[in-house]
Amino acid sequence: MGKEKVGFCVVGGIVLVLFLGASVTSDDKRQRWRRAMISGETMASSMLFNRVPSSIVLPLHGNVYPNGVPFCRYYNVTLNIGQPSKPYFLDVDTGSDLTWLQCDAPCVHCTEAPHPYYRPSNNLVACMDPICQSLHSNDDHRCENPEQCDYEVEYADGGSSLGVLVRDAFNLNFTNEKRQSPLLALGCGYDQLPGGSHHPIDGVLGLGKGKSSIVSQLSSLGLVRNVIGHCLSRRGGGFLFFGDDLYDPSRVAWTPMSPDAKHYSPGLAELTFDGKTTGFKKLLTTFDSGSSYTYLNSQAYQGLISLLKKELSGKPLREASDDQTLPLCWKGRKPFRSIQAYLIISSKGNACLGILNGTEVGLNDLNVIGDISMQDRVVIYDNEKERIGWAPGNCNGLPKSRSFII
Ligand SMILES: *[C@@H]1O[C@H](CO)[C@@H](O)[C@H](O)[C@H]1NC(C)=O
Ligand SMILES: *[C@@H]1O[C@H](CO)[C@@H](O)[C@H](O)[C@H]1NC(C)=O
Ligand SMILES: *[C@@H]1O[C@H](CO)[C@@H](O)[C@H](O)[C@H]1NC(C)=O
16 A cells, blocks of 8 residues: 655644555554453443534643744643543644544553553444444455454654554533533554654544544534634644534634545635735645644745745845754844744744745645644634634633633
């Protein structure tokens, strides 16, 4: 199988090739699932729950650019999973579907984690389950072991997780003030490889478009609508939400979501500068909360830099070529203390452009809108109406319950 990888930085980069089915070559790596004997009632799923959609709001921790050190960003959320539930810190990734935890199944190879490894429920997802099938839509998956669903997910930074799907309770607070613990499918990852941007994590929260995404699952249980939003604060942190009753859609700028793209993509975009056309059109674009920076293909990047340089000539800013933080930094009369849009402040107090050359990092023609371009905005991926939206927002602190964030 050809392995194409895009993105890089962060476990939450755009995920590409995903699941190798139970192919013969990978079978030896795969353990026969040992049923972890966890007794206790497993709650029946949807029927118990209230069917009026509500929303879920989760605080985000992390930053694009912590401590002035070049660093891949990570935003994490805490989720309480299991019966009884235990907390886990999960990397947030809109570029992949599956949520998984490092798992004591037992673990063949796990990486450093902030919490003890997850002990799986004995509630296995069957191979013919639509969620399992959705993970294997790109390969010739055969159910050699019908009662279990093997998965393998590989991230753009080289990290990966291999394991088996189980169902377990996710303890969630809804904005209608109900607490519920629906059973959702997640990966019990017993064989992980760390990626290039490795840091200790308990697992990944996959928020992509696929059926296995937690939000798709919550939506098919009638608990929230299949809508995901995030608000990343420039000061660090922010919040994530699932559902569509926290905002006024008429105040959001919407663009159709490209139905054929695997990831959240508005399809082809045009680059404007200062509200004016630049001539760079038909740019294949994707939104990726797993990427810190924004990437343009070489021509558009070159074009943008020329326009910026022209705009800045005669202004009291000079290029700081001694600053290696990012390819393009500017020095002001005094060190910068605050900045807006697309810029970061380096440890030397210079302002550096957070838009980079995607061709250089192997993205080819794909243009990636990363966290740097999404800060202090509410960004909404509406899978129900197949559209992506954004609006200026206050991402410091959590929204008050029962009021609109925008
Ligand atoms: C994840 O968030 C928690 C707070 O909920 C924080 O203590 C922890 O340091 C964060 N982990 C990472 C890797 O950022
Ligand atoms: C849910 O809300 C309760 C009460 O406000 C709080 O104690 C608890 O920590 C919350 N749980 C989660 C998973 O956020
Ligand atoms: C972008 O990267 C490509 C590939 O490394 C390189 O050929 C090109 O010159 C770069 N473009 C700019 C404007 O730096």
